[in-house]
Amino acid sequence: MGSLLFLAFAYLAVGQAAVNRNGAQTAADAAALAAAQDKRDQLAGKWVEEVLDPTQWQDIFDGFAPGLTPSCWRADQLASQNDAHVDGCVPGPLEFEVSVEMDNPVGDSIIPGTEGRYSTESAIAVIEPRCTFELPEEDAGDDVLPQLTCKDRNWDLDPEDLGDLPAPEDLFDVHLAD
Template sequence: MADLRQDRGQAFPIYIVMVAGLLFLAFAFFAVGQASATRNGAQGAADSAALAAAQRAREELGPKVLTALTTPGGLDNIFKDGPVLADARAEAVTFAAKNDAELQTLVPHAGGVGQFKFTASVQTNYTVGESVIPGTEREHGNATATAMIELRCGLPPGTGGSTSPTPMPTPTPTSTPPPVTITCDGKDMPTDPLPAPDELFAVKLVD
């Protein structure tokens, strides 16, 4: 009987160590979960900021389509001058803030023909929080995302090609310009009135 009590006494410290180890693992997994949630929050903020910048830039591009239709290769070069960066950046800042994050950088860059991209980098205003892992209380979430504006339209076949249109004839003072039709995602659309920006340009997240 004394041996049994002695065995129990020897096992008790081992039991304590095992329980402490399991508790540490539980808290460590919780810290990993906190870090993952912070990263996800940062990624959501970056996605929102990039999309907001692209959507704001898209709003100013609609009228440029009509000008592009009167210029050889105009649709190819519709992003040549780029959109107004200040307006796009202001929109990105706003949407990052709505997701409790701060916009770090917004980088515009050309894509392929008829494409333009914005890459947003953000940092969360909040941290991972205190945990059993040292330093997490100072660790913010960081993420980047890229959104692309893509021209959805071209001229119908037989009118100069989808991306290198034949210029419209210049009207004489006594005539009106001929109606222009463009094809957007396979659908013919008149340009008077001008289609909505989201019908002319798609905005999406890209890798």
């Protein structure tokens, strides 16, 4: 009977650790996605600013635009909403790798040492451009913008009427890496 009771407590301890680990993974996923979405929104804003200069578009779709602000603050914000804190946030041009540690330990159990252990996990979020374009011929003039071919829609942009521009989610997809 004592062995069965010990086994039950051991399963409880393993379950407790698994729940804490799953919470850490959720926090890491949310933090990485939040940072990537912030950068996506900034890149989309830069694209709107530069819509009349299509020579700048490719740099923006590649994740390079002057004046972007760091986005790791969003990772910190989302990690804290999930009872964790960011251990590291590594931005790339079109990705964020975020590692988090839970604020609460695994907890007391019959397994010694778990009361001081904290779950850590990491996640990578990727920003993927959804659109392509071909620059107009040099003799086309300044009043011609390329067609923006996106996954869900093609955008024929008129420099005289820029009222219907793609939203950030039309220009870029944000998802977790495999």
